[in-house]
Amino acid sequence: MDPFFAEIVRHIETRCIEAGYWAIVLSSHGQAELEANALDMLRSLKVAGAIIAPLGQASDEELIHQFASEVPTVLCDSRLDGVGVFVGTDNFQTIDLIVDYLSRAGDPPCFVEMPPVNANAYERKDAYVRSMERLGLDPKIIPIVGEGWDFERLGYEQGLRLIASRELPSNTILCANDRIAIGMLAAAYEKGLRVGRGPGSAIRIAGHDDHPLSRFTCPPLTTVSQDYTAIADRSLHILFDAIEHNDAHIPSSQVRLEGKLIMRISA
Template sequence: MAGTKIKNMEEFATVSGISRPTLSKFFNDPNSVRASTRERIEAALEQYDYQPNLYAVNQNRRLTKNIGVVVPNLADPFFAKIARTIEAHIIETGFRPVLLGSHGSPIMEIANLENLRSLKPAGVLLAPLGRASDHAKIEAFCQDVPTVLFDANIDKIGEAFVGSNNGQSVGLIVDYLCRTGEPPSFLEMRSPTNPNAFKRRNAYISAMEKLGHSPTLIQAEGEGWEFEEIGFREGMRVVRDRNLPTNTILCSNDRLAIGLLSAAFEAGLRVGIGEGCDLRVAGHDDHPFSRYTCPTLTTVSQDYEAIAKKSAAVLLERIEAEKPADSRRETLFEGRLIMRSSA
């Protein structure tokens, strides 16, 4: 297409083989891209004799007061609660939140980000799916739009990450369970979507070994976000096989624990800490439903309020500064032990 008139930046991106976000960064500030990339762009500009519409570029740089908030699933009370807290904080600062749920789908997650791009948001708060996310496309989006990740981290992507200190919180509940009864086995998904699950697995193993106990993993088959169903199915298998080395099970998250509690009830097992109880069950997150299970669920709370407010504050700081921070920041909040009737 050399010698052919290039009409816009999209066509130039196609013929040059350089992504649209990278070209936007270059035209906004040539020094914001690597020297080798800058040389490629300058060579392509000369080859295709393309002159960008600087008025359009400047128009594209004019930001709205919109801030996108993308979570894996707005129907999940956990994400609904944290999204509501973020929404309230954003409104207080004079911006307009745009809430979107990805329904556990990586395709929908990228579609949400692209839809937000068309709104010219001042910034985006993203709780990514994690392992299932299209990391390359999310990274490309983050290069073009100020983005702060929360809940689930993807290394080196986005301006910052705000979440929970899984090492501290899992260590806290493992210590409690070992002090008050038999050391726990750990119920998790074999191939979890959320990267927090891997961190919790490693934290459990480390905490058990530190206390002189042998870790035992119970790995459930299944993928996606139907955690209660997976916990129930694996719970029924565990109950049927009767091969647990301990009467205590720590679940990777509260939703798995809720499924396990249901399986125990179906099997006629009594869960709790009183005389005559067959099983102790604990979880992680302090999911909004965990205080209404039967028995009520012992767990570790995530600081929803602090995570939500810090995420929004970091993004607003970035928007006001009008330039990226010198380095990517990570902020982790410690969990709090919630002792209830299940363990």
């Protein structure tokens, strides 16, 4: 249901068809058992190769490692240490980009983290701290209350709590992903706070990912992009190369892609 994954799947399907392959799409729906079942099914179907966006924290890493030793495998979105090639966004580059912009354009940002569902959660928080310290600023991290992948609801509920208690340490909020930021925008609206960087605005809110719906929020969300097309293309390039050379095991490595600052009205 997340448009981020839908966009990646769309690009992968299109390019597989063009290359003469049939793409089989399976979803874990956030459940480790379904992720394990999907791996077993792919193995039984004797697929030529696989691109996996693992759950992350909830994944059976040993199971995925075993699968990747038998089937050419590329991981995207969330990395697992020592498992195949990972293709994803350079969180340290993207977070540094938006922290630098937000700090130059107004109050330095506090950071609303995401639940620790995968490596992105840890990387983006670490990247924020590193960027703030590089600028000689004091990092201010706001833990998210709750678990799971229902990011919009978690952001909305946290936003309501922070605004009602007047506990926001800054008038600029950087959220770990756009979906949390969308929830924060809804909370600010409900509490009567004007979001933006123009006159009369009370708060600035920014995110990360350039979620396909972020340009249509109210106000449109300032963010940093993940390049969906590049993630799909690089993943498939590596996978097709391994299939062509009959290389069942792809050595572990990382391909990190840079993102771009997307300046909109919210910050």
